[in-house]
Amino acid sequence: xxxxxxxxxxxxxxxxxxxxxxxxxxxxxxxxxxxxxxxxxxxxxxxxxxxxxxxxxxxxxxxxxxxxxxxxxxxxxxxxxxxxxxxxxxxxxxxxxxxxxxxxxxxxxxxxxxxxxxxxxxxxxxxxxxxxxxxxxxxxxxxxxxxxxxxxxxxxxxxxxxxxxxxxxxxxxxxxxxxxxxxxxxxxxxxxxxxxxxxxxxxxxxxxxxxxxxxx
Numbered sequence: 682x683x684x685x686x687x688x689x690x691x692x693x694x695x696x697x698x699x700x701x702x703x704x705x706x707x708x709x710x711x712x713x714x715x716x717x718x719x720x721x722x723x724x725x726x727x728x729x730x731x732x733x734x735x736x737x738x739x740x741x742x743x744x745x746x747x748x749x750x751x752x753x754x755x756x757x758x759x760x761x762x763x764x765x766x767x768x769x770x771x772x773x774x775x776x777x778x779x780x781x782x783x784x785x786x787x788x789x790x791x792x793x794x795x796x797x798x799x800x801x802x803x804x805x806x807x808x809x810x811x812x813x814x815x816x817x818x819x820x821x822x823x824x825x826x827x828x829x830x831x832x833x834x835x836x837x838x839x840x841x842x843x844x845x846x847x848x849x850x851x852x853x854x855x856x857x858x859x860x861x862x863x864x865x866x867x868x869x870x871x872x873x874x875x876x877x878x879x880x881x882x883x884x885x886x887x888x889x890x891x892x893x894x895x896x897x
Contacts, residue, residue, distance in 0.1 A: 687897075688717075689890055692724035695769055698731060698756045708777050709841045721893060722775040722843075723886045726767035728753040728851075730858055733762035733832055740764040740859035753854065760842035762819070762832035763862035770850035770870075772885050775843040778897065780835065785897060788838055794819055794831060796896055797844055801829045804846075804885075804892045810874060820861065826869025830861055846889070848872065848882045 690708075692701065701724060711717035730741070730753055740763055745755050753768075767773055776797075780788045787793075798814055801821040805812040805828070812823050821829040829846045847870035855868045871879040880888070 686718045687894070688720045690720050690722050691886070692722060694725075695727040696724045697727050698729040698754060698758075698767065701726065701773075701775065702756075702758070705775050705777065705841050709836060709839050712777050712779060713837050713839050719779065720777040721890065722773075722777070723890065724773050724775075725769055725771060725882060726773055728768040728854065729766070730755045731760075731765050731767065731832075732757045733760050733765070734758075735761065735862075736763045737862060740862050742859065743857055748857065751857075753857070758842070760832040760834045762830075764858045765830050765832065765845065765861060766850075766854050766858055767845055768850050768854055770848055770872075770882065772846045772848055772882050772889060773843070774846075774886075774889055774893070776840055776893070776897070778840045780838045780840065790833070790835055793833065793835070793840065797831050797833075800889065800892045800896050801844065801846060803896075804888050807888060807892075808871065808875060808878075808880070810871075815866075818861075818863065822866075823869060823874060826867045826873075827860070827863070828869050828871070828874075846871075846885065848885050849879060 708720050780786050802812045810823050812821050819831050831844050833842045849872035
């Protein structure tokens with residue numbers, strides 16, 4: 682059996698969504714079988730709109746062919762949630778963890794979601810930002826703006842999918858959808874909030890890894 686250490690895997694470049702899903706599923710299956718350690722994938726995606734299990738057609742504001750003309754893929758996925766956007770300038774983190782009841786783990790989807798939110802809240806505090814939750818929603822907010830989206834899948838109590846933290850993405854791309862199906866709340870980013878003081882994605886990935894290790 683494999684040791685339970687956590688492996689950090691940074692995927693270089695702009696990763697196509699379907700490629701990231703292939704490596705995630707392969708690692709998740711290996712973790713379930715006890716053949717590989719848990720993992721945290723850190724990456725940026727090539728522009729893509731993803732459709733969660735509860736996505737609604739009205740939250741796609743363009744025909745699918747119009748997204749293709751803009752160089753944005755549209756991919757259906759098995760995570761929870763609605764319609765989201767991923768692209769350059771956004772940190773994406775995919776933890777592959779076993780929620781197996783050890784002292785710092787609970788076999789609870791709600792516990793896991795709140796733990797991911799806690800990581801982001803602590804990390805954003807390092808940048809001087811007071812982030813928090815909004816009742817009835819999943820994700821992390823600064824003021825009225827949603828800065829991080831969360832969508833996960835649990836298979837045999839092993840996690841996949843994860844979080845997307847807006848560092849400096851093309852904010853116009855969020856206007857092509859109703860992000861997470863929330864029409865009356867804006868999306869924000871570290872760049873919008875901090876200006877030139879916003880750290881690059883590479884530094885944000887380092888900070889996320891450190892905070893992730895403290896929580897999990």
